[in-house]
Amino acid sequence: MTTLDRDATVYVAGHRGLVGSAVWRHLEREGFTNLVGQSSHELDLRDREATFEYFAKTRPDTVILAAAKVGGIMANSTAPAEFLSDNVRIQVNALDAAHEFGVRRLLFLGSSCIYPKLAPQPIREDSLLTGPLEPTNDAYAIAKIAGVLQVQGMRRQYGVPYISAMPTNLYGPNDNFDLRTSHVLPAMIHRFHEAKVAQAESVTLWGTGTPRREFLHVDDLARACLFLLENYDDPAPINVGVGEDLPIKELAELVAEIVGYEGTLEWDTSKPDGTPRKLLDVSRLHALGWTAEIPLQQGIRETYAWFTASAM
Numbered sequence: 001m002t003t004l005d006r007d008a009t010v011y012v013a014g015h016r017g018l019v020g021s022a023v024w025r026h027l028e029r030e031g032f033t034n035l036v037g038q039s040s041h042e043l044d045l046r047d048r049e050a051t052f053e054y055f056a057k058t059r060p061d062t063v064i065l066a067a068a069k070v071g072g073i074m075a076n077s078t079a080p081a082e083f084l085s086d087n088v089r090i091q092v093n094a095l096d097a098a099h100e101f102g103v104r105r106l107l108f109l110g111s112s113c114i115y116p117k118l119a120p121q122p123i124r125e126d127s128l129l130t131g132p133l134e135p136t137n138d139a140y141a142i143a144k145i146a147g148v149l150q151v152q153g154m155r156r157q158y159g160v161p162y163i164s165a166m167p168t169n170l171y172g173p174n175d176n177f178d179l180r181t182s183h184v185l186p187a188m189i190h191r192f193h194e195a196k197v198a199q200a201e202s203v204t205l206w207g208t209g210t211p212r213r214e215f216l217h218v219d220d221l222a223r224a225c226l227f228l229l230e231n232y233d234d235p236a237p238i239n240v241g242v243g244e245d246l247p248i249k250e251l252a253e254l255v256a257e258i259v260g261y262e263g264t265l266e267w268d269t270s271k272p273d274g275t276p277r278k279l280l281d282v283s284r285l286h287a288l289g290w291t292a293e294i295p296l297q298q299g300i301r302e303t304y305a306w307f308t309a310s311a312m
């Protein structure tokens with residue numbers, strides 16, 4: 001157990017995004033006084049020289065690497081070259097700069113999609129690299145796997161206590177609600193809200209509705225990030241999830257009820273389903289003493305309230 005110095009410089013890379021903004025809020029609540037962040041316009045982490053200059057100037061003590069090119073199933077499957085290239089460049093530059101400028105603690109965020117498409121459920125950390133990937137996000141997964149391996153390599157070669165966490169599907173305030181590029185939960189909130197306002201008779205969702213997914217509120221993830229930085233120091237990536245999943249069809253019914261949409265659901269089966277199931281085994285995290293706290297229904301209610309307030 002290492003208690004992070006509340007006055008040390010902590011760089012939250014991606015601090016305006018879903019995860020980075022939640023991490024920032026949590027660290028502020030926990031008394032951190034010297035948080036730093038840059039928008040992608042101020043610092044494009046794909047630019048190696050600019051990244052090294054920023055680290056040289058800022059000299060962070062701790063880094064949470066939540067900057068990435070991120071998107072839902074369609075964004076991933078239609079722009080694989082960008083998902084691979086952007087993410088490899090962002091993480092290689094940030095990790096190299098962290099080592100060069102003496103960052104003491106670093107958390108790299110991967111994703112549950114790095115595991116094989118048909119991994120035994122719930123998915124244990126040691127399933128990594130045991131089978132073929134899900135084709136709709138294989139490019140992104142390969143980039144993230146490279147990040148996990150770089151962190152492991154840096155630990156072995158330089159002896160730095162850097163770690164990797166693998167969150168399950170996330171949701172919450174500051175998510176991307178764009179109907180083409182978002183993940184399923186923000187897409188459903190947006191679609192059902194629009195349909196309620198327009199009094200539409202039906203809403204069309206993607207795929208068959210049969211795949212199962214697990215959803216973690218981003219405020220829970222933010223708590224887990226600090227917890228891991230203070231309590232976890234191992235080369236193996238660690239899963240972060242709730243330990244429960246549900247079919248997309250049931251999620252749709254739940255979101256429709258919360259939003260107050262009473263029309264029917266249609267399924268566009270020309271759109272991809274993705275992996276049939278992605279439930280993380282969270283027993284290692286539970287054994288360390290951390291569990292998720294925000295129930296799905298409450299989290300969706302709060303996210304819907306945030307969505308309507310921010311759309312005003």
Ligand SMILES: NC(=O)C1=CN([C@@H]2O[C@H](COP(=O)(O)OP(=O)(O)OC[C@H]3O[C@@H](n4cnc5c(N)ncnc54)[C@H](OP(=O)(O)O)[C@@H]3O)[C@@H](O)[C@H]2O)C=CC1
Binds near residue numbers: 041046067175176
């Ligand atoms: N959302 C999810 O369901 C999941 C996310 N994760 C992981 O969590 C991390 C954060 O994801 P999330 O918060 O959802 O994503 P968001 O898209 O909400 O945020 C991504 C952030 O990265 C920044 N960013 C993107 N490209 C660059 C760049 N070239 N240079 C500098 N900054 C950049 C963006 O900055 P700006 O806003 O200034 O443009 C933004 O703040 C990622 O590593 C992702 O893989 C893992 C599992 C699930």
Ligand SMILES: C[C@H]1O[C@H](OP(=O)(O)OP(=O)(O)OC[C@H]2O[C@@H](n3cnc4c(=O)[nH]c(N)nc43)[C@H](O)[C@@H]2O)[C@@H](O)[C@@H](O)C1=O
Binds near residue numbers: 072168187211
């Ligand atoms: C976090 C994770 O997220 C992605 O993987 P995913 O879980 O498959 O992504 P998703 O949230 O977009 O979809 C989940 C399920 O939901 C169905 N679905 C229904 N209707 C809509 C809909 O309207 N939009 C979306 N996006 N999906 C829909 C959709 O067909 C699929 O069956 C990867 O990018 C991966 O890289 C990654 O890291």
